[in-house]
Amino acid sequence: MxxxxxxxxxxxxxxxxxxxxxSLKNLPLDEIFVKNFIENNGKFLYCTTLQEVTQNxxxxxxxxxxxxxxxxxxxxxxxxxxxxxKIKRSFNNKFPVFVSCEHLIxxxxxxxxxxxxxxxxxxxxxxxxxxxxxxxxxxVKTKGESLTGIKxxxxxxxxxxxxxxxxxxxxxxxxxxxxxxxxTNSKNLYLLLFEDL
Numbered sequence: 001m002x003x004x005x006x007x008x009x010x011x012x013x014x015x016x017x018x019x020x021x022x023s024l025k026n027l028p029l030d031e032i033f034v035k036n037f038i039e040n041n042g043k044f045l046y047c048t049t050l051q052e053v054t055q056n057x058x059x060x061x062x063x064x065x066x067x068x069x070x071x072x073x074x075x076x077x078x079x080x081x082x083x084x085x086k087i088k089r090s091f092n093n094k095f096p097v098f099v100s101c102e103h104l105i106x107x108x109x110x111x112x113x114x115x116x117x118x119x120x121x122x123x124x125x126x127x128x129x130x131x132x133x134x135x136x137x138x139x140v141k142t143k144g145e146s147l148t149g150i151k152x153x154x155x156x157x158x159x160x161x162x163x164x165x166x167x168x169x170x171x172x173x174x175x176x177x178x179x180x181x182x183x184t185n186s187k188n189l190y191l192l193l194f195e196d197l
Contacts, residue, residue, distance in 0.1 A: 029106050029139050036109025042168040043190045050079065053133065053192050057098070058083050060131055060190050064096070069131070071098040073117070076133055091121045096129035102162070103146035104139045104193075110166030111189065112146050114159035123163050123185045128170050130189045135196040165189060 027035070034044055045056045057079065061069065068086040071077055076098055080087055088095055103112045111132055113123065140146045143164075151158060167186040 029141060030136060032141075033104050033106040033109060033139055036106065037104075037168075037191065038109070040109045040166060040168050042109065043188075045190065045192050047192055047194045050194070053194055054079050054082050056192055057131065058085075061085050061096075064129070066096050066129075068095045069098045070095050070127070072119075073098075073100055076100060079133070091119065091126060093125060093127050096127050096131060098131045098133070100133050101138065102150055102159075104134055104191075105141075105143055105146050105164065105166075106139060107142050108166050110143075110164040111191070112143075112162065112164045114150065114163075115161040116159045118161060118163075120161065122161070123165060123187070128186075128188055130165065130187045131192065132189060133192045133194065135194045137196050 037044055045060075047053045047056060061067075061083065066085070068088060069080065070088045070091055071080050072089045072091070077087065080098055091097070099113070099117050101111050101117060102114050104110075105112060111134070118126070140149060147162070150162065163185065165185050165187050168189045170186050170188055
């Protein structure tokens with residue numbers, strides 16, 4: 001029993017240590033997230049208007065020669081419909097996924113999803129390419145805050161399949177984090193971050 005206590009307490013200490021990194025301590029939450037996200041090889045595009053979101057989405061599709069994307073979010077479908085691109089509404093691993101998320105976690109630069117975005121699909125079973133639309137109001141400091149946010153937002157109807165993507169280098173090394181051992185959630189991820197505050 002004490003083995004697990006020591007194991008998990010040391011993991012918690014490491015998490016606190018990384019959040020208390022002196023070089024990040026005085027930065028705003030969004031800057032901490034962006035720094036950690038980019039260090040994990042994420043591709044970040046900051047948008048102040050919805051027109052910028054659609055322009056960036058279009059540019060990403062052109063840059064990667066994607067003529068079809070997967071999107072089943074009603075609000076995101078409105079953005080994607082303005083593009084000259086085919087849209088599939090059911091998930092598979094053949095086409096890039098255009099999706100929203102639950103939270104952006106600053107402490108490690110990860111993006112948290114749930115069944116509200118991915119339905120019953122595991123991240124590892126989906127395409128290697130993700131385009132994520134998120135807002136600055138979805139930024140949280142820690143994993144704990146993100147889970148508390150989900151619990152309070154969906155009282156009585158907490159979603160399942162809560163999973164993060166925190167490595168944006170396909171086939172990259174996940175061995176740095178014991179808790180992600182065997183986790184193949186590495187994705188080539190573009191983040192369209194919309195300023196809503």
